[in-house]
Amino acid sequence: xxxxxxxxxxxxxxxxxxxxILFLALMPASGGQDWFVHADKLRHAGAFVALWAxxxxxxxxxxxxxxxxxxxxxxxxxxAQALTPTRESSIGDVLADALGIAAGRWxxxxxxx
Numbered sequence: 001x002x003x004x005x006x007x008x009x010x011x012x013x014x015x016x017x018x019x020x021i022l023f024l025a026l027m028p029a030s031g032g033q034d035w036f037v038h039a040d041k042l043r044h045a046g047a048f049v050a051l052w053a054x055x056x057x058x059x060x061x062x063x064x065x066x067x068x069x070x071x072x073x074x075x076x077x078x079x080a081q082a083l084t085p086t087r088e089s090s091i092g093d094v095l096a097d098a099l100g101i102a103a104g105r106w107x108x109x110x111x112x113x
Contacts, residue, residue: 010058017054018073021047025077028086044093045100048074052104063105070101 034040051070060066074097081087 007059010054011060014051014054014058014060017051021051022077022080026080026084026087028084038092041092041096044074044096045103048097048100049104049107052101053108056104056108067101067105071098074098 048070051073052066055066055070060069071094074094078089078091078094082089
């Protein structure tokens with residue numbers, strides 16, 4: 001991307017990652033067997049660690065605002081899933097999202113300064 005700053009590229013990447021996660025969360029469930037019990041919680045946490053990492057590179061700050069926005073995004077996904085015929089909302093998923101945010105902050109540090 002000629003003429004586009006590195007920061008802008010990271011912000012576009014953040015928006016694309018959030019859109020991809022939203023799409024995957026709302027597409028019809030496959031109905032197949034999962035790897036293990038509660039494997040979906042691991043996927044939730046991993047997705048939010050990734051969002052934290054990209055958000056940090058995108059310099060979305062302060063850290064508390066990034067964390068709050070990501071948690072609100074997770075709650076929004078669960079509310080949207082409650083409105084779909086093939087998905088279920090779960091407080092456990094929101095807790096997994098929160099753990100992913102916390103793990104991202106712990107592993108990667110606060111938002112870039």
